[in-house]
Amino acid sequence: MKHFTKLVRPYIIWAVVIILLPLLLIVLYSVTTGGNDLVNIQFTLDNFRRMTEPVYLAVFAKSFRLGLTAVGICLFAGYILAYFITFFSERTQSLLILLVTIPMWINTLLRTYAWICLLSDNGAVNTLLQMLGFQPVTMMYTDFAVLIGLVSDLLPFMVLPIHTSLCKIDHSLHEAAMDLGANKVQTFWRVTFKLSLPGVLNGIIMTFLLSISTFVIPKLLGGGQYMLIGNLIENQFISVGDWNFGSAISVILAFIILLAITGMKQFDQEEGEEE
Amino acid sequence: MSNVLIELKSLTKNFEDQQVLKGIDLNIHENEFVTLLGPSGCGKTTTLRIIAGFEEPSGGEVLFDGVDISKVPPYKREINTVFQKYALFPFLNVYENVAFGLKIKKMDKSLIDHKVKKTLKLVGLEGFDKRDVTRLSGGQQQRVAIARALVNEPKVLLLDEPLGALDAKLRKEMQGELKKIQKEVGITFIFVTHDQEEALSMSDTVVVMHEGIIQQVGTPEDIYNEPENRFVASFIGESNIIEACMLKDMLVSFDGYEFKCVDKGFKENECVEVVIRPEDIDIVRPKEAQIKGTVKSIVFKGVHHEIVVETEHRDYTIHTTDYYEPGLKVGLTFGPDDIHVMYRMDWE
Ligand SMILES: Nc1ncnc2c1ncn2[C@@H]1O[C@H](COP(=O)(O)OP(=O)(O)O)[C@@H](O)[C@H]1O
Ligand SMILES: [Mg+2]
Numbered sequence: 001m002k003h004f005t006k007l008v009r010p011y012i013i014w015a016v017v018i019i020l021l022p023l024l025l026i027v028l029y030s031v032t033t034g035g036n037d038l039v040n041i042q043f044t045l046d047n048f049r050r051m052t053e054p055v056y057l058a059v060f061a062k063s064f065r066l067g068l069t070a071v072g073i074c075l076f077a078g079y080i081l082a083y084f085i086t087f088f089s090e091r092t093q094s095l096l097i098l099l100v101t102i103p104m105w106i107n108t109l110l111r112t113y114a115w116i117c118l119l120s121d122n123g124a125v126n127t128l129l130q131m132l133g134f135q136p137v138t139m140m141y142t143d144f145a146v147l148i149g150l151v152s153d154l155l156p157f158m159v160l161p162i163h164t165s166l167c168k169i170d171h172s173l174h175e176a177a178m179d180l181g182a183n184k185v186q187t188f189w190r191v192t193f194k195l196s197l198p199g200v201l202n203g204i205i206m207t208f209l210l211s212i213s214t215f216v217i218p219k220l221l222g223g224g225q226y227m228l229i230g231n232l233i234e235n236q237f238i239s240v241g242d243w244n245f246g247s248a249i250s251v252i253l254a255f256i257i258l259l260a261i262t263g264m265k266q267f268d269q270e271e272g273e274e275e
Numbered sequence: 276m277s278n279v280l281i282e283l284k285s286l287t288k289n290f291e292d293q294q295v296l297k298g299i300d301l302n303i304h305e306n307e308f309v310t311l312l313g314p315s316g317c318g319k320t321t322t323l324r325i326i327a328g329f330e331e332p333s334g335g336e337v338l339f340d341g342v343d344i345s346k347v348p349p350y351k352r353e354i355n356t357v358f359q360k361y362a363l364f365p366f367l368n369v370y371e372n373v374a375f376g377l378k379i380k381k382m383d384k385s386l387i388d389h390k391v392k393k394t395l396k397l398v399g400l401e402g403f404d405k406r407d408v409t410r411l412s413g414g415q416q417q418r419v420a421i422a423r424a425l426v427n428e429p430k431v432l433l434l435d436e437p438l439g440a441l442d443a444k445l446r447k448e449m450q451g452e453l454k455k456i457q458k459e460v461g462i463t464f465i466f467v468t469h470d471q472e473e474a475l476s477m478s479d480t481v482v483v484m485h486e487g488i489i490q491q492v493g494t495p496e497d498i499y500n501e502p503e504n505r506f507v508a509s510f511i512g513e514s515n516i517i518e519a520c521m522l523k524d525m526l527v528s529f530d531g532y533e534f535k536c537v538d539k540g541f542k543e544n545e546c547v548e549v550v551i552r553p554e555d556i557d558i559v560r561p562k563e564a565q566i567k568g569t570v571k572s573i574v575f576k577g578v579h580h581e582i583v584v585e586t587e588h589r590d591y592t593i594h595t596t597d598y599y600e601p602g603l604k605v606g607l608t609f610g611p612d613d614i615h616v617m618y619r620m621d622w623e
Contacts, residue, residue, distance in 0.1 A: 172358050178328075181379045195365075
């Protein structure tokens with residue numbers, strides 16, 4: 001065994017270089033001024049103080065609202081999808097899951113451009129509407145467009161963990177519930193849903209994580225003025241060039257996500273213990 | 276015997292193109308301990324699942340108290356099941372597992388509490404209320420499963436090889452306990468096992484099944500002493516099964532000799548099979564017996580020796596507490612009531 005633990009070392013070194021080091025740098029940037037000028041380094045908390053300005057708080061609020069909405073829609077649609085997939089034979093199930101994951105193989109940019117084609121003022125959807133005699137609707141550069149983009153992007157991340165946990169449920173537990181007098185609906189809520197909670201939780205965490213830090217989708221479907229946390233950070237690094245403030249926002253975002261995940265895990269454990 | 280509670284009438288079940296049950300007719304009475312006994316794959320579980328409502332029969336009827344329940348969903352039947360692998364809810368503790376059915380019925384909380392406590396006591400799990408079911412031993416999980424079913428006060432309890440996962444000692448213990456519980460609650464138990472000893476020691480009635488057909492229904496004594504055919508005779512304990520000819524009532528011939536027996540009602544010169552239990556054969560000196568042979572092997576089985584004697588026509592298996600040297604010339608005798616004549620089976 002000793003031999004093998006040594007084999008892990010290169011990996012650990014790599015992990016430090018490519019994960020830990022950048023993280024530490026970001027933390028360092030967030031509490032200093034002067035950008036890349038690491039010689040005349042000066043520590044400050046101003047970067048964080050700036051975050052409390054209403055403009056930025058509004059961006060945070062909007063991001064969370066949109067992110068949570070996307071997670072909510074994903075949960076609802078994803079659960080139903082995952083649930084019905086489990087009714088098929090094993091082979092069909094693998095095929096259906098493959099279909100769900102196929103979009104993940106295509107670059108987000110491409111997929112988002114596809115949505116632009118569909119949603120723009122003279123795109124496919126509006127053409128269809130007009131052909132059916134309806135007024136065209138503006139969809140591009142609205143919350144709606146961003147939500148559609150987000151949900152379609154994130155749905156697989158909700159469906160996969162839920163489907164996995166649904167598949168793991170021993171079918172005899174359903175039969176036991178029915179045997180004890182539970183009808184189909186009662187069996188679903190008292191047994192199936194309970195046992196799928198770990199998958200639900202993982203799905204929520206993953207989709208929330210991805211939706212809160214997205215910047216490509218809001219930029220393309222929401223337009224240049226559309227500002228979520230991801231865009232704010234991107235702007236600070238790319239256009240404004242204020243790496244220190246950008247880092248501070250990243251740190252705060254990371255902190256909030258960490259807090260949210262810990263909270264959820266806690267909830268999961270309590271659920272497990274109390275039941 | 277008391278009233279018939281469940282009636283299976285020419286029950287059949289097909290899975291795809293395989294016929295798993297080929298016409299099961301069976302009456303199960305109130306307060307009866309019935310065991311479905313047969314080798315793996317003979318359709319015991321399928322029969323039980325049809326009674327529970329998890330499978331629909333392909334043909335025939337299931338009557339419960341005289342009413343056809345073939346189409347009634349499981350949650351509306353006054354029947355509960357102890358599943359083969361217990362199927363306890365892992366997210367509920369012992370108390371909540373047992374209370375599951377009562378909570379579904381929206382029973383009063385204090386009444387639930389009373390019943391759950393009473394049932395836990397019945398199965399010997401007093402004070403286990405708050406335990407995590409996933410951390411219990413196999414035997415304890417078993418008891419929870421029984422309590423969870425019994426607390427609903429069903430008219431019938433179905434048990435599918437409930438003792439299969441337990442070790443030999445615990446198995447014996449639970450056998451006695453199950454029988455005791457059944458007497459105490461006074462309801463019908465339908466028990467499934469492939470272990471003939473278990474079936475014989477626990478049941479009021481044993482139903483021997485083979486390839487989707489009932490071979491024999493009877494008390495354990497009937498099944499053991501008067502097997503109806505070769506399958507039952509060989510499945511229930513060791514036996515010597517011999518092709519024979521029924522010369523006339525109470526006279527049968529095999530191995531070139533004629534023997535007096537106690538069976539009648541066969542046609543003259545009908546081809547039959549004879550079963551002689553190994554413990555019913557006596558070993559004597561060669562000149563005292565008609566059938567003569569040589570001791571081929573002797574194996575000590577704990578209480579008795581299992582001896583194989585090679586004769587002109589066949590090998591006989593004999594159980595005796597005495598020791599005989601291999602190679603020894605011996606004679607074999609048995610009395611008229613040790614010979615049991617059966618109809619010859621048409622298949623195999
Ligand atoms: N759901 C099913 N689909 C197809 N075949 C089945 C199914 N359930 C049982 N069988 C088949 O039916 C036969 C009887 O099974 P079962 O009733 O479980 O036997 P036992 O409980 O006596 O071992 C077996 O050959 C088994 O493979
Ligand atoms: Mg079985």
